[in-house]
Amino acid sequence: MITISDSANEKIKEMLAAEESPELFLRIGVKEGGCSGFSYGMGFDDELADTDKEMAFSGLKVVVDNDSIKYLNGLIIDYKESAIGGGFTIENPNASATCGCGSSFRTASDAGKPAAAGEC
Numbered sequence: 189m190i191t192i193s194d195s196a197n198e199k200i201k202e203m204l205a206a207e208e209s210p211e212l213f214l215r216i217g218v219k220e221g222g223c224s225g226f227s228y229g230m231g232f233d234d235e236l237a238d239t240d241k242e243m244a245f246s247g248l249k250v251v252v253d254n255d256s257i258k259y260l261n262g263l264i265i266d267y268k269e270s271a272i273g274g275g276f277t278i279e280n281p282n283a284s285a286t287c288g289c290g291s292s293f294r295t296a297s298d299a300g301k302p303a304a305a306g307e308c
Contacts, residue, residue, distance in 0.1 A: 189243070189257070189260070189261050189262070189263075190216070190243065190250065190252070190260055190261075190262075190263045190264075190265070191262075191263070191264045191265070192245045192248065192250070192264075192265045193264070193265065193266040193267065194246075195266065195267045195268070195269075196265045196266050196267040196276060197245055197246050197248050198267075199267040199274070199276075200214055200248055200267075201247070201248055203232075204232065204248075207232060209234070211234045212232045212233065212234050213232070213233060213234070213248075213249035213250065213251055214230065214231075214232060214233075214248060214249065214250045214251070215229070215230070215231055215232070215233040215250075215251050215252070215253075216228070216229070216230050216250060216251075216252050216256070216260065216263075216265075217229040217230075217252060217253050217255075217256040218255075218256040218259045218260065226259065228278055230265075230276070233251065236251060237253065239253065239254035240252065240253055240254065241253075241254065241257060259280070259282055260280070260282070261281075261282060262280070262281040262282065263278065263279070263280050263281075263282075264278070264279040264280075265277070265278055266279070
């Protein structure tokens with residue numbers, strides 16, 4: 189369902205280790221908003237809901253809420269270093285349109301709720 193590259197996995201584990209809280213895991217989700225209709229959410233969490241789906245990637249615990257799963261099937265998360273720093277990239281085959289900032293999208297069947305002009 190979701191692919192996390194080795195470099196992204198290593199970076200996320202490094203960030204989790206810096207938090208020094210072993211109960212934390214990576215939560216990935218989607219919410220309405222952003223300039224295209226939906227925005228990605230990715231952060232650390234320590235609370236599970238009954239409807240969450242748990243996954244494991246080379247020792248990394250990842251949780252996705254039930255409402256977001258349909259938008260994230262086939263998602264690829266990568267981490268790339270560059271001369272001016274590094275960052276996570278997201279490739280979503282479900283996205284029919286994205287915005288310039290790369291953190292907002294819509295699908296062919298669902299437009300979400302785009303934010304006001306100029307908000308990404």
